[in-house]
Amino acid sequence: MTHVNVRLTTRYTVVDNRLLQHRELSLTAIGLAGHIQSLPTGARVDIKSLTARFPEGEVRVAAALRELEAHGYLYRTREQLPNGRVVSRTVSYHRPTGAEEVQEVTPPPPPPQPPRPERTRPPAAPPPRPPKPPLPEPTRGTPDPRHTATTLLSRLHHDDPRLLLPEREVRRLAPAVDAWLERGASPDAVRRTLTSCLPAEPLRHPAGLLAHRLTEYLPPPPPPAPPRPLPFQDCDGCDRPFRAAEPGRCRDCRTHRPQQRAA
Numbered sequence: 001m002t003h004v005n006v007r008l009t010t011r012y013t014v015v016d017n018r019l020l021q022h023r024e025l026s027l028t029a030i031g032l033a034g035h036i037q038s039l040p041t042g043a044r045v046d047i048k049s050l051t052a053r054f055p056e057g058e059v060r061v062a063a064a065l066r067e068l069e070a071h072g073y074l075y076r077t078r079e080q081l082p083n084g085r086v087v088s089r090t091v092s093y094h095r096p097t098g099a100e101e102v103q104e105v106t107p108p109p110p111p112p113q114p115p116r117p118e119r120t121r122p123p124a125a126p127p128p129r130p131p132k133p134p135l136p137e138p139t140r141g142t143p144d145p146r147h148t149a150t151t152l153l154s155r156l157h158h159d160d161p162r163l164l165l166p167e168r169e170v171r172r173l174a175p176a177v178d179a180w181l182e183r184g185a186s187p188d189a190v191r192r193t194l195t196s197c198l199p200a201e202p203l204r205h206p207a208g209l210l211a212h213r214l215t216e217y218l219p220p221p222p223p224p225a226p227p228r229p230l231p232f233q234d235c236d237g238c239d240r241p242f243r244a245a246e247p248g249r250c251r252d253c254r255t256h257r258p259q260q261r262a263a
Contacts, residue, residue, distance in 0.1 A: 013038040016095050025071060028056060029064040033073050036092050045090050072096025135172075135211055136179035136218050149177035152187050156210075159195040162203045169207040176214040184222045193217055 015034050022030060032054075036045050050061045068074040075091040153173055157164035165173070180190050194210050203209060230243040237253035 014094075018095070019073065022071070025067055026064065028060055029067040032061070032064045033068050033092075036068075036074075036090075037094060045092075046088060132211075133215050135176040135215055137175045138178040138182045147174075147178065148181060148187055149174040152177055152191060153210075156191070156195060159191065160198060162198070163195065163206050163210070165207055165210075173207065173210055173214065176211070180214070180219065183219050185219055 013034070015037060019025075019033055020030060025033075032050070039045065047058050047062050047065070050065075051058050054061070056064075065074060065076075069076060073093050073096050075093070077089045078086055079089055080086050150170055153165060153170045177190055181187065194213055198209075230245055232241045233244045233247045234240075235242055235250040235253055236247065237249045240250055242250040
């Protein structure tokens, strides 16, 4: 058996283990004693009240009360009130006085277990690191090496001297910056994203930090532009302007003029 206990701070009753583990009391008497000890002073504990509270009948409840009275946990007396009514007074004892000492059931200590031989296990290999996501790239062709992205990356050390990048890192990160610009981000917005809220400690890999920000904070692509309307054309039949991809006749001339000629 394993106990799963929680610390109680309200609505609990302290019950002596010698009552709960009594060898001569019945289970009904032990449970009834615990219930009576949880009641406040002045509560009714007569046979009819207890029978109305529990499914046990009057015979079992009365027998349990007699057991508790015989072992010193209850003391019942009858008193006559000034109006002539006879009532029972019950005193509940948390630990009976004058009764025979109750033996507490103490489980025998478990036999000593032989020491288990220590098994030497090889150290577990660390889990493989997930691959880093690739840097974003622009959808158009390779940008000019002297374009805005290269200039922006080369001047980041003006905002923070720790962001002085070597030329090869500038070439590697330039397509990612160009992808930001292609998606509508201004050069000043890209610069603020790369230089704001930097850690206070020394940067061991500034290019890696910039690559992470360019990848994780990439803005969404702009929505597609609405379709352009068709150009205006002059109708060959009535000279009225109408929209069409190529010159020709308007819809009225295509539907009504042939009928008029046939007539």
